Amino acid sequence: MLSNRSILVTGGSSGIGRDLVRRYVAHGAKVMTVARREAELLKTIEGLDRQQVFVVPADLGSAKGRHVVATEAMRLAPIDVVVHAAGALGPKAPLGSYPEDAWHEVLHMNLTSLHLLHQELVPLLSPTATIIGLASSVGRKGRRGWGAYAVSKAALDGWLEVLADEWDGKVYSVNPGGTATPMRAEAMPEEDPTTIPTPADISPIFLRLAAQHVSEDSGAKLNARDFIGTDPWAPVAKDHDSQVG
Ligand SMILES: NC(=O)c1ccc[n+]([C@@H]2O[C@H](COP(=O)([O-])OP(=O)(O)OC[C@H]3O[C@@H](n4cnc5c(N)ncnc54)[C@H](OP(=O)(O)O)[C@@H]3O)[C@@H](O)[C@H]2O)c1
Structure with missing residues (x-):
């Protein structure tokens, strides 16, 4: 279903990004992925x-x-889909004592x-490219202790809203919801x-949005959990769009 689609996935050395790289390739897409740890990328x-x-x-x-990344991405151009899965968690700490270095680092990365x-x-x-940002429940509704991470994900949702209004292609904010990855284990060790x-x-929505003909409106804020167990290629009613104010 994704043959002839060119997809760039950031954060492909771990967790959600790693799974998406394998899945997109399995469905026929040409994929480039980026992260810092080369050995982990190669494991992915x-x-x-390799073609x-x-x-x-x-x-x-x-x-x-x-x-x-941009130079290497020329090999993929025109790019049909970008999934921004790379992200940084930072420490769990109240805003009043949140470390300044980590604040800058997390906002800078996310x-x-x-x-x-x-x-x-x-x-x-591609002029009709699809851009997917990885949102978070704590960005959609702030929660104590999640500090710069929550703030950065709220800001990311704002960035995606502006882009959705400007961009001729499609733009989506997808909240994976708590998903078993190294980041989640660090955030919730208990x-x-x-x-x-x-x-x-949680992959069906990411497969669905990467396909060429997608019914979801650009700018939609989606929750991956709403699509668990669904057929990524089936037509879907638009009431999955959970726009927030
Ligand atoms: N898991 C969850 O429950 C959950 C819930 C809501 C949202 N999310 C979001 O989903 C996305 C994926 O999360 P995950 O749980 O899969 O996390 P993860 O397993 O920790 O993966 C994070 C990825 O980001 C990459 N990365 C971090 N800093 C980077 C940098 N400076 N340059 C390049 N790559 C960098 C890491 O690669 P390197 O370390 O190799 O650079 C890694 O591949 C994140 O945006 C996260 O905020 C996750």
Whole structure:
């Protein structure tokens, strides 16, 4: 269903991004993925057809890293889909004592770097490209202790709203909901990871949005959990769109 689709996935060395890279390739897409840890990126693409997938080790937090990504992404152009799955959690701490360095780092990674990467990619995007941001429940409704992470994800939703109004393609905010990944384990060490969905469980919406003909309106704020167990290729009623004010 995704043959002839060119897809860039950031954060492909772990968790949700890793699962999406494998899944997109399995459905026929050509995929490029980016993260800092080359060895983990290579694990992600182990056994996959190298004609269909390539990795770019780079730090998205640096201008140099983003430039490397944009240069390598020329091999993928015109890009049909960008999934911004890379993200930083930072410490869990109240705002009143949140460490300043971590504040800058998390906002820089989850918001500013993503924005600057988008700018680098614009010349390489198909005019109807789909841009997917990874939102969070604590960005949609702030929650104590989640600090810069929650604030950065709220700001990301704002960025996606502006982009949706400007961009001729499609723009989506997708909240995975608590998903068993290394980031989730760090955020919620007391939680039993077998009690929450896996990246594979939440993948249907990401497959669905990567296809060429998507019924969801651009600008929709979606919850991946609403699509667990659904057929990614089936037509779906639009009441899954949970726009927030
Ligand atoms: N899991 C959840 O419950 C959950 C819930 C809501 C939202 N989300 C969001 O979903 C996305 C994926 O999360 P996840 O749970 O899959 O996290 P994860 O397993 O920790 O993966 C995070 C990814 O981001 C990459 N990354 C971090 N900093 C980077 C940098 N400076 N440059 C390049 N890549 C960088 C990491 O790769 P390297 O370390 O190799 O660079 C890794 O591949 C994140 O945006 C997260 O906020 C997750």
